[in-house]
Amino acid sequence: MQAEDLQRLLDVSMPYGKYKGRAIADLPGNYLGWFAREGFPRGELGRLLALMYEIDHNNLGALLAPLRKNR
Incomplete structure (x- = not known):
């Protein structure tokens, strides 16, 4: 893992499925x-x-949390 991977979790959206368009960081635990x-x-x-x-x-x-504040 690289430090920028944490930021990518907030920036990259799910491209398909039930949660299409939701940031990876916001996906529910059961889906993960x-x-x-x-x-x-x-x-x-x-x-x-x-x-x-x-x-x-x-x-x-x-x-x-700190990355979400800086968004």
Whole structure:
């Protein structure tokens, strides 16, 4: 993980599905958990979803709070 990946979680939107258009950082935990069980997509999207899953699963959402303030 790179420092800029945290900012990307706020900047990149889900490109498809039920939560299309919602920032990766704002996806619900159960949706991220579904990807964790079924498999993350390839590429940057999958990498960001996996990172957000780990943040959510380990209750580390406070890491994103300073970045949300600066938006």
